[in-house]
Amino acid sequence: MRAARLIKMVLLLQARPAMTAAELARELEVSERTVTRDAQALSEAGVPVYAERGRAGGYRLVDGYRTRLTGLARGEAEALFLSGVPGALREMGLEDAASLARLKVSAALMPSFRDAPTAAAQRFHLDAPAWFQEPETPPLLPVIADAVWDDRRLAAHYHRGEAEAVRELEPYGLVLKAGVWYLCARVAEAEAFRTYRIDRFTSAEPLAERFGRDQEFDLPGFWAGQAERFARSILRAEVVVRLSPAGLRRLPYAVDPVAARDALAGAGEPDVRGWVTVTLGVESEEVAHSQLAALGPEAEVVSPQTLRRRFAEDAARLVALYRPG
Secondary structure, X not given: OHHHHHHHHHHHHHHOOOEOHHHHHHHHOOOHHHHHHHHHHHHHOOOOEEEEOOOOOEEEEOOOXXXXXXXXXXXXXXXXXXXXXXXXXXXXXXXXHHHHHHHHHHHXXXXXXXXXXXXXXXXXXXXXXXXXXXXXXXXXXXXXXXXXXXXXXXXXXXEEOOEEEEEEEEEEEEEXXXXXXXXXXXXXXXXXXXXXXXXXXXXXXXXXXXXXXXXXXXXXXXXXXXXXXXXXXOOOEEEEXXXXXXXXXXXHHHOOHHHHHHHHHOOOOOOOOOOEEEEEEEOOHHHHHHHHHHHHHHEEEEEOHHHHHHHHHHHHHHHHHHOOO
C-alpha cells in the first residue's frame, strides 16, 4: 500500500512544478505528517525530492528528473479508455486504476502538453443516466466487471419474471444504457449470446476456469442488434395515423425511433394538403394514446376506432376547457 502511495507521490511531483504538503495530503488521502515521512523515504531511496520553504514553497523534484515508472499496466490502460465516464468507472471499481493511469500519462507528457488532461476535462463530460432518475449501482456489478476484464466464467442466478434461472455464463462485455447496466454474455451450454440486466442477478460467482474469447465478437454491433430486436418485440399492435408535414417531422421524437423509421419508410403519398397516412407499430393502445397526444393537431388517428374515440373525447374536453368565458 505504501509503495503504491510513494509511486503516486513521485508521479504527482513529476507532473507539476511543485506541490504543498496540504495538496499532496489531499491527493494521497493521508496526513501532512505522512507526506513529510514519505518525502524523506523517497529522498533516502535516491529520488531527488526536496522541500522549499516560504509562500511559494512546497515539494519539488530536481529539474530534469524523470521516473521510469510510467509504463501502463493492462488494467490501467483499459481503465484509461473509459476515463471520460467517471461514474461508470466508480461503479465498476476502476476509479483508482484510472486515476493512476492518468497520472502516469501526465508524467510522461512533455511539459508543454501538461495541461492537456485539464483542457480535455474542461471541454468534455459524459453524463450517462437518463433525466429525472436516481441511478442505483447494482451490488454485483464490480464482481461481474472483474469477470469481464479477466475472461472468467460466471456461475449466476438470474430473475426471469417470477422464476429464477441458473446459468453458467461467459461474460463478454458491459453496456451502460440510460443509467441501467447490462451484461452481454455467451451461455456456455447453449453457445448463444444473450443480454442480461445486471440488477436482476441475485448471485454471481467467478469460476476458476477462463473462457476463450471469440475475437470476432463486436460488442457495439451486438448491442445495436439486440436493442433493435427488443424495440420491435414490444411493438405488438398497429395504429393508422394521418400526419401533417409538421407531424411527420415530429414523429421520431414522439414515438419509438424504430417504429417511426418503419412507419415513415412505408408511408403513402401525401395528399393535396401534404398530409401522409402511415401505419405505426405501438406497444399498446394506451401507450399510443400518450405518445400521439404529443403531436396535438398534427396527427389524426384513423384506426382503431377505440383509439380514435379517445382522441375525439380529448378534443371535446379541450374545447370545453378553452371555450371563451
